[in-house]
Amino acid sequence: MGDPVLLSIDGLCVAYDGSNALTGVSLQVHRGELICVVGANGAGKTSLIRSIAGIVRSSSGIVKMNGVDISGLPPWDVCERGLAQVAEGRQLFGNLSVEENLQLGGSLERARASRHETLEFVYRLFGRLRERRRQLAGTLSGGEQQMLAIGRAIMSKPEIVMFDEPSIGLSPALTDVMFGVVKALHEQGITVLLVEQNVAKSLALSNRGYVLESGSIVLHGPSRELLNNPEIQRAYLGMS
Ligand SMILES: Nc1ncnc2c1ncn2[C@@H]1O[C@H](COP(=O)(O)OP(=O)(O)OP(=O)(O)O)[C@@H](O)[C@H]1O
Ligand SMILES: [Mg+2]
The missing domain is CATH 3.40.50.300 (P-loop containing nucleotide triphosphate hydrolases)
Structure with missing residues (x-):
């Protein structure tokens, strides 16, 4: 290699x-x-x-x-x-909105300058998060919470x-979606x-x-x- x-x-x-x-x-x-x-x-x-x-x-x-x-x-x-992680059990801030959770991910120094572009990238990847951006994270479904946890990690501009x-x-169907997202991120470099x-x-x-x-x-x-x-x-x- x-x-x-x-x-x-x-x-x-x-x-x-x-x-x-x-x-x-x-x-x-x-x-x-x-x-x-x-x-x-x-x-x-x-x-x-x-x-x-x-x-x-x-x-x-x-x-x-x-x-x-x-x-x-x-x-x-x-x-x-x-180095970002998407934790088991998601570890989201349930009383903050979807967008507030994403913005927290983008508050690192390395990520701040490109925060708006990265947010747009996350919303393009997960249309569902854009639709629900004002909803409290704690009220999302399991699959949506997993998307949000991944979105928050992406917001930190990780290597x-x-x-x-x-x-x-x-569910098996959502599992396939999630593995597809992992693959898509990898294809983004x-x-x-x-x-x-x-x-x-x-x-x-x-x-x-x-x-x-x-x-x-x-x-x-x-x-x-x-x-x-x-x-x-x-x-x-x-x-x-
Ligand atoms: N905070 C903790 N205090 C004490 N023991 C712990 C703690 N966290 C994990 N362990 C123990 O350490 C071992 C490894 O746990 P770990 O959670 O890393 O495994 P895992 O592979 O992630 O398991 P799972 O597939 O169930 O998530 C287990 O025996 C577990 O009981
Ligand atoms: Mg574990």
Whole structure:
């Protein structure tokens, strides 16, 4: 892969009250890639995203963005360096309108100058958000809230977006819409790290994948190879 490493994680460990959630995770994301990290319930997917984003403190390990060590920086500073996340459970401001939530995403220094254009881009991507721009975020449907969470991340003009299970709680039809949005963003030049339990769909969408089990990466490689791996097929794809 010729493109430079955008995000590099080395030996990341996270523990909660002495119990390990991540035990030395290493991975690289090159500029322009769409990679996925797949794993079952409790594998450590959310802990991985939250520690990269600076929300959860790691006990050891290094996170680098564009070659610069960002481990231990507060979440706003991580965002300011071009790393946005779309959280599990969305984390929207329910009592603010759709547009106010989007404007908050665009209030970072890196994003301020182009805020109006980016808002227009988000509204073109999600016509539904434009229609509902004055509605309170807390009153949106699950799928609309997911769109808003993605829109808010886009507003921060990220170089890389990390998605934590964007399909969770959505119908199969909306899941396909959501995966289509992830693909569309990637085609716009945004690097994507997708964390998912939907192994078949995320491997089908991505260039490369990592398999996370009990806090460790047990396998990684081109997504096509992982899809054809008999162990993955047995453990995650319901094939015998
Ligand atoms: N705040 C916390 N306090 C204590 N333990 C936690 C906390 N958050 C997560 N854990 C534990 O850490 C482990 C990894 O959890 P994590 O939420 O990262 O997994 P996940 O892969 O995102 O799971 P899911 O698919 O259910 O979202 C689990 O055993 C979980 O119970
Ligand atoms: Mg999770």
